[in-house]
Amino acid sequence: MTTPTPDANGNIPPGYYQAEGDPPGLVRQWDGTQWVGGPIPPPSSTAAPAPGIGLPATNAASIGVRIGAVLIDGLILFILIIAFTIPFAETTSTTDDGFEFSTTNGAGGYIAMLGYLALTVFLVSTKGGSPGKLALGLRVTELDGTGPPAYGPSTLRVVPWALTIVPFLGVLVWLGVAIAGTIMIANDDQRRSVSDRIGNTLVIRK
DSSP states (O other): OOSOOOOTTSOOOSEEEOOTTSOTTOEEEEOSSSEEEEEEOOOOSSSOOOTTTTOOTTTBOOHHHHHHHHHHHHHHHHHHHHHHHGGGSEEEEEOTTSOEEEEEOOHHHHHHHHHHHHHHHHHHHHTSSOHHHHHTTEEEEETTSOOOOOHHHHHHHHHHHHGGGSTTTHHHHHHHHHHHHHHHHHTOTTOOOHHHHHHTEEEEEO
């Protein structure tokens, strides 16, 4: 319950410690690499842990279900992009000398994606999940297990996916986020992805 001290190898073991600047008598959880959550009263050895603190993998959403939720969200987004792109996909213009030419307009797809991201932020903040997560019984919560998260963390969660809109680099960004998120989820007891770490959130089973 004191300020963490590195071991002989320079590592700080997981546990509850007094963090610099925190009020006296309160501690934070150190997961071995970073602080998790805010200051709380020291947990007793017999008391039940605070919601979300040290959340075991058995209570966190599995990687398979997380991927399934992403696929559902991706399918919905794909349908919306097609629906919004077709009306604006191609326009024909005529020059003063009667020459006709066609131009492709991808604005509909961008509108669909931004709209879906905005919907996701709204649903995560009010219902606790995107359409895909809600369909599979998952919930996004604050890091302490209470939730759903406020609009700020919910918006931060979609920032990596919003970057995929960037022309030419979007596909690379998408692949990078997907691969990094899968690796993080597979190697983290709390199954926290890139979005969870940026938004300081958890995804748990209902």
